[in-house]
Amino acid sequence: MESSTTGKSSRKSIITRDLGKRYQIYASPTDRLKQALWRGRRNYCREFWALRNVSLEIEKGETVAIIGRNGSGKSTLLQMICGTLSPTEGKVETSGTIAALLELGSGFNPEFTGIENIYLNASLLGLHQEQIKARLEDIQSFADIGDFVYQPVKTYSSGMLVRLAFAVIAHVEPSVLIVDEALSVGDAVFSQRCMRFIRRFTEGGTLLFVSHDLNAVSSLCEKAIWIESGRVRMNTQTAPILTAYTRYCLEASNSEIQSMASAEAIQKNVDALVDNSESRVSLQEATAVNTVTNEDSIARIISTANELNALPEQNYWDNKRDYGNQHAYITRVELVGMDGQRTNTPNCGEIVQLQISAQSIRCVESFIAGFVVRDRTGQVIFGENSTGQDRVQVAMNHKASTNFEFVMPFLQPGSYSLSVAISNGDAKQFQVMHYKPDIMILEPMVGNRPVQGVFATTTMTIKSDVHAK
Structure with a gap:
C-alpha cells in the first residue's frame, strides 16, 4: 500500500486505484493441502473476489457513507484503507492519521487490561507516552466502564469493548475517522455521546461511516458509496443513493416474499393432486400446474389493465x-x-x-x-x-x-x-x-x-x- 500527500493528491484524504481482494475457496482441507503441495501447477480451489475494480477519491473534510448489504465488500474495503488487509491488486493512497473502529476487539490484546490496551492503541495511533498519560483520565471518563478498566479485556462485553475503543479514537485527534457498524452494540446514552463526537469531528475531519441506519447516514454524510457484490454501484450525493438503495432492498424483499408464496402454492398443488389422485403425482407436474395458473393470472391482469387504459x-x-x-x-x-x-x-x-x-x-x-x-x-x-x-x-x-x-x-x-x-x-x-x-x-x-x-x-x-x- 502506498501513502502520498503531494501533488495532485494533496487535497485527497483517500485514493484507491483499481482496488481488488481475491480469496481462494477450498471445498475441503485436503484440497488446501493439495494446492500447497502442487504449488500452483494444479488448481484445487475456486477464486472469490470480495472486491474488484474499486477506484475512489475522497477529499479532505468530506463525510462519506458506505452502504450495501451484508457481504457486499464494505468491511473488506475499509480494512484495506486502514492497512490491516493487503489488496490482491490495485493500490491505496492515504494522507494523515487514520483511526478506525472496525471489528469488535480489533487491535486489543485480550490478556491486557483496559488501561494497558489504552496505552497500546493510542501509541499505535501516534501518541507519545506523555500525551497518553495526560489524556488518560478523559479517555476513562468517555468510556465510562468503571473499575473494569483495570481488568483483562477478555472479560469485557461487546458494549464495553466498543466504549473503550471509541474512547481512545476520540482522544487521538485523527485526520480520518472510520466507523464500521460497531456503534450498533452500544446503549442509547453512549451512542448519543459518540454521535456528538462524530458531528464535531465532521466539522474538519474526514469521515467514512458504515451503517445500516439510513437515517443516520442521511443526517451525517454529504456523499455516499453503494457497494454491491464487491463493486461500486453508485458514488454520488447521499439522497439519490439512498433512494436507489431503498428501492433495491424493497424489490429484493418483494421478490423473496413472492418466491415464498410460489413455493407455498406449489406445495398446495402437490397436496391437492395427491389427495385427488389414486396415482402418485410428481413435483414437476405440480410445478407445471402452478406455472399455467400464474400465466393465466398475468394474462388476465394485462387484459384488465389494457381495458382500463390505465397501465401504471x-x-x-x-x-x-x-x-x-x-x-x-x-x-x-x-x-x-x-x-x-x-x-x-x-x-x-x-x-x-x-x-x-x-x-x-x-x-x-x-x-x-x-x-x-x-x-x-x-x-x-x-x-x-x-x-x-x-x-x-x-x-x-x-x-x-x-x-x-x-x-x-x-x-x-x-x-x-x-x-x-x-x-x-x-x-x-x-x-x-x-x-x-x-x-x-x-x-x-x-x-x-x-x-x-x-x-x-x-x-x-x-x-x-x-x-x-
Missing part, C-alpha cells in the same frame, strides 16, 4: 424514481388545509388532511397506505401509516383511498419533501406495491412560534405558578 407505466408510474411490484398504483395525493383547499404551504398547528388514492391491478388482501416527511438532508421528521386500522381488502380493478387527518407540527423553517407509498400486508411483513419518493415539496408556515429541536408539539399544557417561601 403510462400514466402514474415514473420508471426512474418509483418502485414496487405494481399490483396497485397511486393515482392521486392531496394535502388539504382547514379551508378545504389543496396546499403545499400548510399552517403549522392547524388540522390538515392528506389523502392517498390508488387503483388496484390485482386483488389486494390487506391494503396499507403511508407517508413520511423528510428535511432537506433526507432525515425523516415524521410519518404515519394505516397498519393500525381495520384490514382493508381491495378487489381487482377497484379504487381505494386512505385519509390521514392530523395537526401539522411546528417545524423548523425550510423546505420538506413528502413521500407516499401503498403496500399489501401488515406491519411485520408487507410487499410495497408503489412508492413515490418526494412527490410534493412542503413549505410549512411556522409563524412566530419558536421551535426547539426537530419539531414542536402542537398540544401541550404549560402552567407556571409562583409560590411564597
Whole structure:
C-alpha cells in the first residue's frame, strides 16, 4: 500500500486505484493441502473476489457513507484503507492519521487490561507516552466502564469493548475517522455521546461511516458509496443513493416474499393432486400446474389493465424514481388545509388532511397506505401509516383511498419533501406495491412560534405558578 500527500493528491484524504481482494475457496482441507503441495501447477480451489475494480477519491473534510448489504465488500474495503488487509491488486493512497473502529476487539490484546490496551492503541495511533498519560483520565471518563478498566479485556462485553475503543479514537485527534457498524452494540446514552463526537469531528475531519441506519447516514454524510457484490454501484450525493438503495432492498424483499408464496402454492398443488389422485403425482407436474395458473393470472391482469387504459407505466408510474411490484398504483395525493383547499404551504398547528388514492391491478388482501416527511438532508421528521386500522381488502380493478387527518407540527423553517407509498400486508411483513419518493415539496408556515429541536408539539399544557417561601 502506498501513502502520498503531494501533488495532485494533496487535497485527497483517500485514493484507491483499481482496488481488488481475491480469496481462494477450498471445498475441503485436503484440497488446501493439495494446492500447497502442487504449488500452483494444479488448481484445487475456486477464486472469490470480495472486491474488484474499486477506484475512489475522497477529499479532505468530506463525510462519506458506505452502504450495501451484508457481504457486499464494505468491511473488506475499509480494512484495506486502514492497512490491516493487503489488496490482491490495485493500490491505496492515504494522507494523515487514520483511526478506525472496525471489528469488535480489533487491535486489543485480550490478556491486557483496559488501561494497558489504552496505552497500546493510542501509541499505535501516534501518541507519545506523555500525551497518553495526560489524556488518560478523559479517555476513562468517555468510556465510562468503571473499575473494569483495570481488568483483562477478555472479560469485557461487546458494549464495553466498543466504549473503550471509541474512547481512545476520540482522544487521538485523527485526520480520518472510520466507523464500521460497531456503534450498533452500544446503549442509547453512549451512542448519543459518540454521535456528538462524530458531528464535531465532521466539522474538519474526514469521515467514512458504515451503517445500516439510513437515517443516520442521511443526517451525517454529504456523499455516499453503494457497494454491491464487491463493486461500486453508485458514488454520488447521499439522497439519490439512498433512494436507489431503498428501492433495491424493497424489490429484493418483494421478490423473496413472492418466491415464498410460489413455493407455498406449489406445495398446495402437490397436496391437492395427491389427495385427488389414486396415482402418485410428481413435483414437476405440480410445478407445471402452478406455472399455467400464474400465466393465466398475468394474462388476465394485462387484459384488465389494457381495458382500463390505465397501465401504471403510462400514466402514474415514473420508471426512474418509483418502485414496487405494481399490483396497485397511486393515482392521486392531496394535502388539504382547514379551508378545504389543496396546499403545499400548510399552517403549522392547524388540522390538515392528506389523502392517498390508488387503483388496484390485482386483488389486494390487506391494503396499507403511508407517508413520511423528510428535511432537506433526507432525515425523516415524521410519518404515519394505516397498519393500525381495520384490514382493508381491495378487489381487482377497484379504487381505494386512505385519509390521514392530523395537526401539522411546528417545524423548523425550510423546505420538506413528502413521500407516499401503498403496500399489501401488515406491519411485520408487507410487499410495497408503489412508492413515490418526494412527490410534493412542503413549505410549512411556522409563524412566530419558536421551535426547539426537530419539531414542536402542537398540544401541550404549560402552567407556571409562583409560590411564597
